[in-house]
Amino acid sequence: MKMRFLKPIMLLTTLSIAGAACNKMLDLKPENLTLAEEALNTPADVQALLNSCYDEFANLMNGSVQNYHELMGEHLSEPPSLAGSLYYSVYKRGTFSFRTADREYLDFYNCILRVNTIFGRMGSVPGIDAATADRLKGEGYFLRAWCHWELVKLWAQPYGFTADNSHPGVPIRLNADKSIELRSTVKQVYDRILLDLDSSIALIPESNGNYADRHAAIALKAKVLFFMNRFSDALDAANTVLNSGRYSFSDSLNRFASEVPQETIFKLVSTGPSDNRGSALINNYRSDNNPNPNLKPSKAFAAIAMQGHDRRSAFYEAKNPGKANEYFVCHKFDKDYFNVPLLHYTDLMLLRAECLLETGGDKTTAIDDVDRVRKRAYGTNWTPLDNLIPSLQLMDSLRLQRKLEMAFEGDWTLQQRRLGAKGLNIKIRNSPWNCPGLVLQFPQSENTKGFIFNEEGGCN
């Protein structure tokens, strides 16, 4: 090579060496965020991740999910028809893939992703003792089961819609990865939920502060089994909790405005107005500071609920009474913030009573369970149920109490769909219990090969 090329080549070499330093200069990391690979190093990190699962879950069960069930049911009047309002579409039972509860759908799966991340990575985190590992897993299974359950209730026809429950459910996600899962059948989803709950019950501690414990997992299992119309199994689970001696029936009527600790099996914890886990209930129903809340009880419901002898009628108020523009508001959630009881004694007691009636079990206990609720509600107007009351009549009374006790907590529409699937001739706001629009449509993002969308409309 001629010498005259030497200098340029040397210069190029120098440039290359100088440029090599650039590799480090390309390693830019985001501020205010932790790199995923550096995020989970200690047991405290895993605990913090688990805590975020509760956080995510709480932001869904703060009323957001309950409101959808209520909107599809018959206890609410028509919400404002503001263009594009999701509440309006849900009320009209007309969700479609561009207008559906996509935030809730995403966040339930985000909660599941967080749980799965714990499962996938906790093994490589040093310093987690066996008891802590069991607790972390037990709580993880509990939350994953509950998330899948809420998803399948919103996005699929109920258990029992088909004889073998082969109708499509929701995707089951057991790993924190990017593999695309299609819808499993409702049977597969419920099987997975029960499996996760059994795992949770086996691992989770007896007592766990404000977090889920073994009785919460059993109570949840009782509810899941109840929605599968497996009354005997549900009864066993409910009895385990009710007879544990940890919880008791209270005389307090409003579990929201003033917490009832002895009834609470699992709750969402609010620590102040800016950490309010009941916000979707408060923001949409609260009427002491807002004469025109988004969600208002229907006239038909008010007619049932606003009985003079029922102390619970104080939860409701008629505005412009007797006039053409009369409407009703609900005061049940009139507070700046509160803890949200998601699993509680009254619910399980009514569940037990129904299971006893369905299975032909101890009717006296069933009557007693219903009467305790009645007595609390009617106070001095209470008259005890006749011990000889026919079962069907007792069942009606029981269901009325469930309807009134759990009003606007997202329960009754689901009970109606369950009963429809059980074979009863149920209509929900003049539409059959199994009309397609009572199931939310999936977000458009799910449109991948092989994904089956729900049928739309069909509910008046």
Next chain:
Amino acid sequence: MKRYLPALLLGILASPTAYAQQGVYSGAVRDESANPIGGVEVSDNLSSVLTKTDRNGNFKLNLSAGKHIINFRLNGYQETADTIEMTAGGSIGKTIIMQTASARMTDLVIVGYGTTRRRDLTGSVASVRGAEVKDMPAPSFESALQGKVAGVQITTGSGVAGSASLVRIRGVASISASGDPLYIVDGIPVTQNYFINGNNGGFNNNPLATLNPEDIESIEILKDAAATSIYGSRGSNGVVLITTKRASKSGLRFEFTSRVGTSQPTYKPQMLNSAQYLQMYQEAWENDGGTGRAPLPNNISWEDAQRTNTNWVDETMGVGLKTMYSLGTSYKKGKFGAYLGLTSDDNGSFIIGSRYRRNSVRLNLDFEPIKNLNINVNTSYSQGTNFRVDGAWSGGFGAAMSTALPIYPIYDSTGAFWRPGNGSLNPVAVRKLKDWRTTENRSIHNFKASYRINERWSVTASGAVDIMDFFEDIYEPRALINTDHAGIAKRSPRNTFNYNYNLLTQYTFLDNDKHELDGMAGTEFQRSDVKSSYIEVSDMAHALYKGESGGEKSTRIERQNATEAFAFASYFVRSNYKYKGRYIFQFTLRSDGSSRFGPNNAYGFFPAVSGAWIVSDEPFMRSFRRQNFLKVKAGFGRTGNTPNENYAWRGTFTPPQNSYGYNGQPSIFPTRLANPDLRWETSDVFDFTIEGGFWKNRLTWEISYYNKKTSGVILDLAVPRSLGFSSYYDNVGAIRNTGVELSINTRNIVKKAFSWSTNFNIARNYNEILDIGVYSQDAVSGGTNDTRVVVGQPVGTNYLVRFVRVDEATGRPVYLDKNGNETYTWTNDNRVAVGSVLPDAVGGLTNTFTYKNWNLKFLMVYKIGGNIYNSSAKRQNGVVTDWNMTTDYFDRWQQPGDQAKYPKLSRETSAYGLPPDPYQYNTTLFLEDGSYLRLRNVSLGYRLPSRWFGDKIQSCRLIFTAVNILTFTNFTGGDPEIARDFENPADRNMSSNITYLTAPQEKSYNLTLNLTF
């Protein structure tokens, strides 16, 4: 050999005697700008080539004593002759100036990291002179390029002051990554983030608006891989090189320009007046079975409604005033040159309250402190202040076209602003009460030092910083926001510090009559950091740009946001080889490393090879006298693109300090799924071009074909939400852009007193998505659910339910299902690909007439094909909601038997077969042809006779310019040139022709005075 024979003979015959009878004729050949011209054939009157000039333009001949006519010949230049009388033993030295046959051929063209002559280009590069930019009154320099360059589609933002244009070079090759070209100002890729302020107020900030058009010397647009691959990773969508002015002529020179103009809308939305609105609203009520008078929105009584008739369009659109003053000073003496530019520009829009004010100063210095060391220093500072009003979906004129009903008054009975809770319903109140401005302080500084080590070798080091200090100030008083506070002042500062430096060396390996070979190698580093924060002060009496004093200041919040940064580290080489001056080859290779990818994919390699053959220089072409220039060039290369997000490949968690926790305990959670395999989006580009000139370049033409296949397209995928995330970045799919471009320049009449020239260009681009992996068309959405990514269709395909007719019997809209069967039911399962926002062809036609001191210029621009989706019309002329309607809606069904454009009026979505959501009425009813022909610019200039001024003033011109005064289109929704406010780069790529309460373009009349002295 044959042609050298005379010289050989001369040599053989040279005897001492003869030698003594010879003399030396030497010199240099230069062009009009004193640039040396190499390769010029020097011949005597016998037409024998005696020699050629070297690369510095020098030549030397021994000539016999006597008279000689020496001819100088090179394609692209007018043949020049020099007559000399040689004496025995004498010496004659001369500088020969060759006039260009066509200035285009010999212009020095700025290319990446250097310059070249246009005739030596192997890639596709278009040049626009700065004068063409600054003579066109435009909100930002890039919109002045419209219609001037084949294959460059420019859609001017809108008439809102300071709005951003949409520039697309040879189609769109990206979906989620930016589809905009790379802009480089004097060597630095400038900050070009259109979303630095999101879509606040229905408006994207234009990062190019602070670049002063008066400072621009030239703009080069690099279109194909041969030209852009030297910018490797960011060349996929073309490169725009902007070169600012320098002192080029000796002495002290001044240029002063002042302009005054008006701004008016090209189109005024035709909304219903109060009586019409009430009639239509009542009709909808009755069609739905209502009896009596319909309850009116916002509890307005019929009596009040009938008394009120507010024309909100007139209340929000008027006539804007524009002024501009600019003084350019250049000084050059010896090796020192300085250019100082001062400009003050105030662009008032026809949107009342919208104004963009720009003050800028630039100083460019050139000097040679020691021999062979050239230093160039550029420094500029601009302050752009955008006086903002809400627009589009956010209110203002958007409200005038939608929610501000004619039955709403501006003032209530007390004289206060009428405000029924929702302030946006009264855009006048919002405009007058809200103080809103964005301020951008922009400074760009460049330093370049070039050292010429010897004749062959030079080294250049350069560096630049581009600092953009952006502030948004919003002040809303108590009256506007219904607060207990006196008023809330908000400030959002965003500081972008962008710098680069590079080092490169150039070496000439060969330089002789036959072979020229040179090489260049370099390295470059660029980094950009964006810091942002937020300040909110309650109980303020005014906006924070006026300072924080004043008012009670009950609370003050200041939040520092995370810094965002990206970096590029690059190496590049380029080699040019020229054989016999007419066979030209170029090889480039760039390796780019980017912080936006993980270690396994950080570096990408972007090579390109290209060649050109100047056919007209071949001896066999000499007989084709009419065809004086013919060049063929072809190139193949690879370019790339990166995601816009800086950390898209990384998996991240939100740490405890940034999360609220639960139960009073800390929490952390994953915020993004990692994709370490995220890699460059790459485009493989083939380009073939023929260019030529006839009749001494009276007619020049260029035709190009290109084929660009983009692979590993970066998509911000809307993944199934069951993953637990809503989106992540991945390389999915492929896009093809194929096209043909033609440009023709003619000098139709060339007389001393009168001349007429024409430039015509047209470009046809075919765009197709070849693949999007396993994802559906909904994986990426644009606009308002109206454009999608569909395999086999272009980027930005209108994916809509087909509307076929209005049922004459019922007045209901009739749709087609997926199989083409008529149905009353709208469902998104029935969406099909029905159109595209991309045009079939775009181009421009410029005619320039010169008569003595007069100059008249017409620029027509046109777009053929492509659809416009009038997304706001679906709410204006669809289900009757809380929006006003347009007069176009008069053509609706009213009774059985009616044949109408629109269905019956109804307030119920069910009457239209829709789900309970009128937003979703996306059908072909609102899809229209987007073709248009527009008289973009007419300018009439007059150069005042120099005798009026004497020697002190070199030139004085008066120019009257009219912009956008005529448009021919079938589009019914207003102005057919649409660049909406966008949400993100994907929206910008996919929804260019979707209008949603978008402001029309600006029509303006301007008078300019230009003085040089």
